[in-house]
Amino acid sequence: MTNKTYPYPYQNPELPLAKRVDDLISRFTLEEKVELMCQFQTEVPRLGVKPYKHGTEGAHGVAWLGEATSFPQNTGLACTWNPELMRQIGSVIGDEARVYFQRNPAVNGLTIWAPTVDMERDPRWGRTEEAYGEDPHLTGALTTELVKGLQGDHPFYYKAVATLKHFYGNNNEVDRGSDSVSIDPRNKREYYLKAFERTFREGRAGSMMTAYNGINGTPCNLNNEVNDIVKGEWEMDGFVVGDAGDVIGTVMDHRYVESYAEAVAGSIKAGIDSMTDDQPIMFQALRDALEQGLLAESDLDHALRNAFRVRFRLGEFDPEERNPYSRVPEHKLCAPEHAALSLTAARESIVLLKNEGLLPLPHTLGSLAVVGPLADEAITDWYSGTPPYRVTPLQGLKEKMGERPVFFGTGLDRIRLRSAATGKYVRIMSGEGAVSALAATGENAADAAVFERGDWGWGSSTLRSVDTGKFVTETDSGLLTATANEAGGWFVKEVFDFSVASSGKVEMKAWNGRPIVLNERGGLIAVGENVFDNAIKVDSRLPGEQWIVEIVENGMEKAVNAAKSAETAIVVVGNNPFINAKETIDRADIVLPPTQQALIQAIRAANPNTVVVIVGSYPFAVNWENEHVPSILFTSHAAQELGHAVTDVLFGDYNPAGRLNMTWYQSVNQLPELKDYDIIKGKRTYQYFDGKVLYPFGHGLSYTTFEYSGLTLDRTKVNQDGQVQISFDVHNAGKMAGDEVPQLYVRIGQSRVPRPLKTLKGFTRLHLQPGETKQVTFTLKAEELAFWDVTRDRYCVESGEYTMMVGPSSEVIALTATLQVEGVTIPPRSLREPVRAVNYDDYEQVFLDECREGGESIRLKSERGWIAFRDVELNEGTFRFEARVSGNLKGGEIAVALDSPDGEAVVSCKLLPTGGRQAWTTVTAEAATGLSGRHDVYLHLQGEVQISWFRLYDI
Secondary structure (H helix, E strand, O other): OOOOOOOOHHHOOOOOHHHHHHHHHHHOOHHHHHOOOEOEEOOEHHHOEOOEEOOEEOOOOOOOOOEOOOOOOHHHHHOOOOHHHHHHHHHHHHHHHHHHHHHOOOOOOOEEEOOEOOOOOOOOOOOHHHOOOOOHHHHHHHHHHHHHHHHOOOOOOOOOEEEEEEEOOOOOOOOOOOOEEOOOHHHHHHHHOHHHHHHHHOOOOOEEEEOOOEEOOEEHHHOOHHHHHHHHHOOOOOEEEOOOOHHHHHHHOOOOOOOHHHHHHHHHHOOOOEEOOOHHHHHHHHHHHHHOOOOOHHHHHHHHHHHHHHHHHOOOOOOHHHOOOOOOOHHHOOOHHHHHHHHHHHHHHOEEEEEOOOOOOOOOOOOEEEEOOOOOOOOOOOOOOEOOOOOOHHHHHHHHHOOOOEEEEOOOOEEEEEEOOOOOEEEEOOOOOOOOEEEEEEOOHHHOOOEEEEEOOOOOEEEEEOOOOOEEEEOOOOEEEEEEOOOOOOOOOOOEEEEEOOOOOEEEEOOOOOEEEEOOOOEEEEOOOOOOOOOOOOOOOOOOOEEEEEEEEOHHHHHHHHHHHOOEEEEEEEOOOOOOOEOOEOOOOOOOOHHHHHHHHHHHHHOOOEEEEEEOOOOOOOHHHHHHOOEEEEEOOOHHHHHHHHHHHHOOOOOOOOOOOOOEOOOHHHOOOOOOOOOOOOOOHHHHOOOOOOEOOOOOEOOOOEEEEEEEEOOOEEEOOOEEEEEEEEEEOOOOOEEEOOEEEEEEOOOOOOOOOOEEEEEOOEEEOOOOEEEEEEEEEHHHHOEEEOOOOEEEOEOEEEEEEEEOOOOOOOEEEEEEEEOEOOOOEOOOOOEEOOOOOEEEOEEEEEOOOOOEEEEEOOOEEEEEEEEEEEEEEOEEEEEEEEEEOOOEEEEEEEOOOOOOEEEEEEEOOOOEEEEEEEEEEEOOOOEEEEEEEEEEEEEOOEEEEEEEEEO
């Protein structure tokens, strides 16, 4: 019976949530339901439903709404190895999102598109700055606490809601919207899904976003694992949103279906509850899908229940006094305590990569040189908020030095540009219709504009007016003007390519490869088709203007003179998050730009007391620097408090304890092809890589010395349902207080399958005074030692001897102990019943694709390849081979061999063309007689064979 105070049951906060949600959904008309299925949910005044927007950016601070507290990039936050800090940061983001929501609830939503949980198996990924590293345990621990802080600790109401990104296998940018990545069951379960699982099971994240790419042939917005795993196994109790434009991309990019109606219907049935696409297109697609019978109204009801369940828990339909988060004070936005937390996060994220005694700098230091292209910069990124202030390294160091001399130079050349054709200099014009436009009309050098040219490598340069500090950019009409405050945006139009022509003159091209020429007034303009695609540069056949570049001031010489004049030189280098690597662009290499490398070498030659500070979004291969420079620091772009944090660490006012969240390799030559997602066979990440690295995962030095001792286990044997406590002492043997980050790694002695060299299973960050000792205890559940058993499609804890390893990094292991685990022994494999082809143990020249009959299949990368199934029990007798296959347009052959990929075939099966990849048929063939015993079974594929399942059974 409806409470007399509330006209409708959904308005009654005393009723169960499910009943309230069902009641509200039942009152919407079909057209209202259609218009509630997208990011901007429509208003329904008759029911008191207000307009609502899903998706406020908040990766490391509330973004795009105005000033908000800005924290280090996520890759920097991960280097803190501090889950409690992440919870505090999440709480701040939730508070500040609430303030903006209170100002304009129709536009500033409370579903925050963060954190990014994608695994970073390759440092070349353009969005490395957005995620938390290469290890699922570290990523899961940090993002789980961020989610808890963001969503609050009330049992019913959310402060805000975390939307985890991007489910899953999203780790390359080029062709991301059309690619399908191949991920087999072990890689999937042990690596790519692990961090998501913890953040849902423990963090109870209220939302999730799917990825642009496909997985094993199926676009992620159509992936049934959203329903089966996320909402099923992990019991997610919120809603799932598609990434921007991916439903349309199902048609236009993946070309998976032919109509938007099919795309929207498939997405909703696969678990997408809200679409982030062009809304008029989606509304019509929904109507078409309903009319064509591809969707039922009940499908919309199901999706809307998920979305509105979250809106109810945000307190929208309840009296304010019931919701503890309904009135966050305005003064919480950019509050002083939030700024203090930003400084703490920036300090804790800094990693001391190398130190030969030069750091910390003495407080009595007489003079200092601060040089480099990032010395006086505090750069944000695409998903940054607008910080209320920014402190650059130069500013922080000048504050510290006081009246003592600080010499500065960017290391960048100051130049003039002169047209090779007309001989006239480029000026920055003023006047009606030409304010700040660039024009080659100067008669002499005195008329010329002087620009500081930033060289970011790989054909990417910026021009910044020395007089105004503005960057040269391109207007919508193609005209070049000096009007940009920074180089940034989705299309970074402040980037230019300066290439030397055969004549020795310079040709200048715009951000997307279009040549810069002179118009009839001498204005500089980019010509050619303005293709808005900065993932792949557009070449133009149009001839470009040729330019003479005149050096006004040699930046390298100025920086070297600064270094010679000072007791110590600080070189600040790194990347610009908008240039060469970002969303839509992967890195071409992992080294610093060549001009930055040259600057470091010149400064080191000028002053042996040189410190390199890398401000970057990614790992870098700084081999020369590691060999020749005494001290090296790494920090991510840390927004508002970057300069103070770097200064505090350089002078020892803060003892660094950051740890690397990714392996720093020596070269890209140590990495497999970017789109190879198999970390096991490809030997990716610290878990499987067996070569020599520059800096290992978990690495980070301190100004003090820590000693480990007394490792004990509370038991030496556990069963698969048990747990063990690993305890040891950490002692600060130095003269300075500081943090240490003890790490627990585990390795199994022998296994049925290739297992990691070591895997992180525990870590903590603790503070120790000089001479202080603390005991650290990790509790390890035996179930955390499980691997995914492809023979039985489940997690399995193997019996065996496991080595417990503790130390300050994955490479430096201080103490070890052995644990005997009584789990299971994997029995010999049987092929009598149908076995999914993707459940192989090894492979060559194949990848995973879909099978639209259900499940996945195996396809060839080239003309020939194989999949192997280890330790198969064959009973003596006559055998028959049976398989579900597709022969596509040319057909092929499957042959079965035993014990070696080069073994003689015991059965061969020809496959005729079937008319397409998804045209499936069942084939059988008789095998040789007399097979028996335990063997490795190899399936050799040739031609256009695609296989979904098979069996080899005695008859």
